[in-house]
Amino acid sequence: MIRPAYRTLDPAGIRAFLAAQPALAERLGGSRADWRVREVSDGNLNNVFLIDGPAGGVCFKQSLPHVRVDPDWKMPLDRTTFEAAYLRAVRPHVSDLTTELLHFDPDLFALVVESLDGHVVLRHGLMQGGDWPEAAAAIGRFVARATFPTSPLALPFEQASALLAPFARNHTLTRITVDLVLTDPYHAHPRNHWLSPELDATVADLRADPAVRRRAGHMQARFLTCRQALLHGDLHTGSIMVAAHDTRVIDGEFALPGPIGFDCGLFVGNLLMHLFATPTPEGRTRALRDIAQFWTHFRRDFITLWTDAVTRGRSGDAYAAPLFRDDPASLRQVQDQFLADIEADTIAFAALEIIRRLTGYAHVADFDALPDRTVRAARQQAVLRLARDLLADPTHIPTIAALSALAAARVA
Amino acid sequence: MIRPAYRTLDPAGIRAFLAAQPALAERLGGSRADWRVREVSDGNLNNVFLIDGPAGGVCFKQSLPHVRVDPDWKMPLDRTTFEAAYLRAVRPHVSDLTTELLHFDPDLFALVVESLDGHVVLRHGLMQGGDWPEAAAAIGRFVARATFPTSPLALPFEQASALLAPFARNHTLTRITVDLVLTDPYHAHPRNHWLSPELDATVADLRADPAVRRRAGHMQARFLTCRQALLHGDLHTGSIMVAAHDTRVIDGEFALPGPIGFDCGLFVGNLLMHLFATPTPEGRTRALRDIAQFWTHFRRDFITLWTDAVTRGRSGDAYAAPLFRDDPASLRQVQDQFLADIEADTIAFAALEIIRRLTGYAHVADFDALPDRTVRAARQQAVLRLARDLLADPTHIPTIAALSALAAARVA
Numbered sequence: 001m002i003r004p005a006y007r008t009l010d011p012a013g014i015r016a017f018l019a020a021q022p023a024l025a026e027r028l029g030g031s032r033a034d035w036r037v038r039e040v041s042d043g044n045l046n047n048v049f050l051i052d053g054p055a056g057g058v059c060f061k062q063s064l065p066h067v068r069v070d071p072d073w074k075m076p077l078d079r080t081t082f083e084a085a086y087l088r089a090v091r092p093h094v095s096d097l098t099t100e101l102l103h104f105d106p107d108l109f110a111l112v113v114e115s116l117d118g119h120v121v122l123r124h125g126l127m128q129g130g131d132w133p134e135a136a137a138a139i140g141r142f143v144a145r146a147t148f149p150t151s152p153l154a155l156p157f158e159q160a161s162a163l164l165a166p167f168a169r170n171h172t173l174t175r176i177t178v179d180l181v182l183t184d185p186y187h188a189h190p191r192n193h194w195l196s197p198e199l200d201a202t203v204a205d206l207r208a209d210p211a212v213r214r215r216a217g218h219m220q221a222r223f224l225t226c227r228q229a230l231l232h233g234d235l236h237t238g239s240i241m242v243a244a245h246d247t248r249v250i251d252g253e254f255a256l257p258g259p260i261g262f263d264c265g266l267f268v269g270n271l272l273m274h275l276f277a278t279p280t281p282e283g284r285t286r287a288l289r290d291i292a293q294f295w296t297h298f299r300r301d302f303i304t305l306w307t308d309a310v311t312r313g314r315s316g317d318a319y320a321a322p323l324f325r326d327d328p329a330s331l332r333q334v335q336d337q338f339l340a341d342i343e344a345d346t347i348a349f350a351a352l353e354i355i356r357r358l359t360g361y362a363h364v365a366d367f368d369a370l371p372d373r374t375v376r377a378a379r380q381q382a383v384l385r386l387a388r389d390l391l392a393d394p395t396h397i398p399t400i401a402a403l404s405a406l407a408a409a410r411v412a
Numbered sequence: 413m414i415r416p417a418y419r420t421l422d423p424a425g426i427r428a429f430l431a432a433q434p435a436l437a438e439r440l441g442g443s444r445a446d447w448r449v450r451e452v453s454d455g456n457l458n459n460v461f462l463i464d465g466p467a468g469g470v471c472f473k474q475s476l477p478h479v480r481v482d483p484d485w486k487m488p489l490d491r492t493t494f495e496a497a498y499l500r501a502v503r504p505h506v507s508d509l510t511t512e513l514l515h516f517d518p519d520l521f522a523l524v525v526e527s528l529d530g531h532v533v534l535r536h537g538l539m540q541g542g543d544w545p546e547a548a549a550a551i552g553r554f555v556a557r558a559t560f561p562t563s564p565l566a567l568p569f570e571q572a573s574a575l576l577a578p579f580a581r582n583h584t585l586t587r588i589t590v591d592l593v594l595t596d597p598y599h600a601h602p603r604n605h606w607l608s609p610e611l612d613a614t615v616a617d618l619r620a621d622p623a624v625r626r627r628a629g630h631m632q633a634r635f636l637t638c639r640q641a642l643l644h645g646d647l648h649t650g651s652i653m654v655a656a657h658d659t660r661v662i663d664g665e666f667a668l669p670g671p672i673g674f675d676c677g678l679f680v681g682n683l684l685m686h687l688f689a690t691p692t693p694e695g696r697t698r699a700l701r702d703i704a705q706f707w708t709h710f711r712r713d714f715i716t717l718w719t720d721a722v723t724r725g726r727s728g729d730a731y732a733a734p735l736f737r738d739d740p741a742s743l744r745q746v747q748d749q750f751l752a753d754i755e756a757d758t759i760a761f762a763a764l765e766i767i768r769r770l771t772g773y774a775h776v777a778d779f780d781a782l783p784d785r786t787v788r789a790a791r792q793q794a795v796l797r798l799a800r801d802l803l804a805d806p807t808h809i810p811t812i813a814a815l816s817a818l819a820a821a822r823v824a
Contacts, residue, residue, distance in 0.1 A: 152636040157590060158583045160636070168577060171570045178569060178729050187734040210742040213735045217746050221730035224564040224572070228637050317590050318633035322599040323625045330622040334629050 011037040014060050029055025044069045057115030077109040079253040082170045086252035090146040097142040098249045119241035126274050127369050136290035138247035140297030147229035147260045148305040152318040164257035173254045181356045182220045191361040198377035202384050203359050211392035219348050226259040235263045237270040261345025269353030276383040277366035295400040303335050351387035423449040426472050441467025456481045469527030489521040491665040494582045498664035502558040509554040510661045531653035538686050539781050548702035550659035552709030559641035559672045560717040564730040576669035585666045593768045594632045603773040610789035614796050615771050623804035631760050638671040647675045649682040673757025681765030688795040689778035707812040715747050763799035
């Protein structure tokens with residue numbers, strides 16, 4: 001059979017594509033003429049459509065041969081392949097916290113997942129002053145349950161290695177992270193931009209600080225050599241959909257093996273930016289609550305999964321069960337140390353995320369909530385200085401609790 | 413073409429195999445009847461033969477479907493595949509310090525390398541009181557030159573990832589390391605044995621020490637999650653051949669991506685065992701000299717390679733050149749930190765190597781140099797206690813220099 005060539009599907013093409021898949025057509029109900037197709041592309045990379053039929057809805061996502069927001073930036077199509085593989089790998093562990101993969105077409109690089117119509121993107125919801133008191137705890141649970149079971153703490157190393165190996169080939173999107181998140185903001189690069197001239201001096205200070213550059217270099221090495229578990233790889237507040245009692249992580253196309261603190265750090269970094277961008281005291285209180293909730297639930301769930309695995313004698317080859325099964329005090333000590341290392345990574349990656357989102361290529365919308373340019377510049381400057389301090393002297397801010405206290409003082 | 417099935421070659425089969433390869437036959441000279449075939453199998457796993465002809469010699473190595481020294485321990489054949497791949501990967505960087513790969517037959521899992529007839533195995537040579545003053549420095553150079561160029565410090569991460577990925581599939585031999593080196597010695601396992609009853613109490617103390625088990629667990633995680641570079645994976649003194657002014661690393665079948673301190677630690681651990689096993693003051697002086705020489709040359713060469721790469725703007729994605737090219741003081745600081753981390757790993761892996769070689773499955777011959785069983789037990793006890801102290805309180809022995817001073821005091 002000759003595989004059809006790739007083509008970017010328009011709404012008519014999407015209708016035909018879905019109609020050709022009996023399970024999808026049945027899920028939508030009626031016939032293709034009854035389906036409503038709406039483009040909801042929001043991220044920088046892909047086309048996304050919601051399709052509603054009489055019986056239900058689905059979400060259709062397709063890779064483009066270029067960056068969606070910059071057609072001159074050419075890009076391989078395989079990113080939906082990694083998103084589909086990520087959903088298959090983590091869904092058994094986080095079924096209530098991500099989306100069901102309904103179909104993947106490897107020729108069209110097209111993915112169909114359950115529709116979350118009715119949910120909102122967490123970043124947009126927060127910017128509009130909404131509150132989802134359960135969301136941050138759910139994300140903590142998500143990271144614990146997506147990383148522990150995919151690590152050699154839980155698996156024989158052969159299984160962990162086989163599970164992680166395909167994701168190490170996610171070169172296209174990992175290159176974006178390496179360049180845009182970890183490197184470009186620390187030297188002069190034409191992709192960088194910021195609120196100018198207000199932040200010119202702050203950015204110049206940041207770039208001139210050798211301690212910041214040393215720590216950025218160290219975190220580059222952590223990101224590229226520390227292969228603890230399967231990561232989502234892009235866990236900012238724009239990759240999370242929320243409803244009243246439902247939280248879902250989407251957009252796993254950046255998935256890669258790496259340090260668990262990278263997923264944690266992106267989420268915490270985006271909460272910190274929201275903290276400094278939100279115009280109300282209530283918003284700030286909730287942002288600090290969310291940071292604390294996230295870390296508490298991540299840490300507790302990760303340790304619970306680990307302890308259960310060791311107790312049942314079914315943990316992996318790292319911290320092997322025979323060494324710790326009969327010594328819960330030692331298990332607790334190695335868990336505390338392991339989580340403290342993740343905590344340090346989290347704080348550093350959060351700082352790098354803040355810096356790249358305010359001085360690099362792809363910015364966040366959160367500060368649009370501050371219409372006064374002077375206020376916006378002051379808040380951005382404050383959070384950039386916080387990020388600089390986190391990187392320059394990590395021993396002074398070793399915990400999420402200390403980070404939150406410092407952030408609360410600076411934002412007040 | 414139908415590939416011939418695997419068969420274990422006997423000397424007649426080896427003659428026929430070599431005669432069928434024109435380049436190898438020419439290297440040996442004469443005809444197959446003129447060739448002398450000698451079995452020199454010495455390691456635990458494979459068959460090894462030296463073949464000499466009128467014009468020259470070659471070394472023939474073939475995987476067996478079981479552990480050579482234990483035919484009941486079945487094993488896949490692919491280990492020579494990894495040895496051939498390792499030689500191909502590192503030879504461009506260490507051409508004077510390993511052996512030339514002359515031929516690899518993937519059906520017979522047979523490897524032909526240049527013959528080192530005239531060299532001796534370093535472990536055997538040291539046991540006989542020999543001295544190779546250049547060898548430890550050469551091994552330091554070897555580790556620096558085999559690891560830096562295969563790491564994301566030197567390579568764009570895509571290239572490092574592609575180079576390392578095949579070695580992450582070396583599951584059979586990595587399983588041996590995970591079990592025999594990193595796990596079994598820390599709990600009751602039927603494969604463990606030791607000089608009994610003399611060492612019974614020492615081994616019981618070691619197993620009962622929770623700080624030792626915690627550190628062993630931590631090093632399991634380092635070994636399995638820290639993917640810094642391509643490692644040799646079995647760099648003990650039995651994997652090194654020496655002549656007066658020539659040092660060669662052989663037996664790369666355990667090659668895998670991992671923490672650089674693992675290669676360093678196996679070598680240092682074996683030098684420490686030799687230090688405690690050698691019966692003469694001169695032997696001890698030379699063993700301490702070798703530890704110092706190894707570390708000095710490894711560290712210096714690694715940093716030189718790194719600085720050159722950054723200066724030329726051609727380093728990898730970890731500690732990316734744009735951040736450090738114009739700031740040599742910061743480069744020096746991150747190098748010192750990176751090397752201090754390798755040093756800590758080296759000390760811990762050296763301790764684990766000592767413990768497994770005296771209380772695990774595969775022991776070293778070095779202590780056979782002490783015919784008096786009481787003396788042998790006392791020296792083994794002393795080096796085991798040193799290993800325990802290295803693991804239990806790493807902050808007190810943070811450097812190779814401190815380790816050497818402590819070892820010198822304990823062995824005196």
